[in-house]
Amino acid sequence: MPHSHCLARSAALLLAATLLLSFASAPALAADPRAGRDKARQCAVCHGLDGLAKLPDTPHIAGDSAIYIEEQLKAFRSGARIHPQMSIIAKGLSDEDISDLAAYYSAIEVTAKVPEL
Numbered sequence: 001m002p003h004s005h006c007l008a009r010s011a012a013l014l015l016a017a018t019l020l021l022s023f024a025s026a027p028a029l030a031a032d033p034r035a036g037r038d039k040a041r042q043c044a045v046c047h048g049l050d051g052l053a054k055l056p057d058t059p060h061i062a063g064d065s066a067i068y069i070e071e072q073l074k075a076f077r078s079g080a081r082i083h084p085q086m087s088i089i090a091k092g093l094s095d096e097d098i099s100d101l102a103a104y105y106s107a108i109e110v111t112a113k114v115p116e117l
Contacts, residue, residue, distance in 0.1 A: 030096070031066070036104025039097055042089065051105045063110035069102035 051062025
């Protein structure tokens with residue numbers, strides 16, 4: 001009987017760990033880069049649909065970490081970070097919008113070429 005108790009306990013721990021991991025990774029799986037591309041049309045004027053800035057004082061965001069992009073957009077939305085345009089734009093973004101945009105821009109592959117000197 002002690003053996004079956006150990007198996008039941010191990011199975012319960014495995015199930016608990018599996019559930020915990022599935023909940024922990026759920027937000028990352030929920031982000032939709034295709035939806036992000038559609039939503040990025042409003043960003044294209046400054047950041048470009050390809051994430052490469054069109055204005056000299058605008059940062060490139062292509063290939064940035066999704067975590068970083070989400071943190072910055074949420075900071076603009078909450079007022080923790082202030083910028084004349086971004087603060088206004090971010091106020092209208094939902095958590096889903098932010099995740100989708102971050103998924104899209106972070107999925108863009110950026111390459112660099114070091115100049116031959």
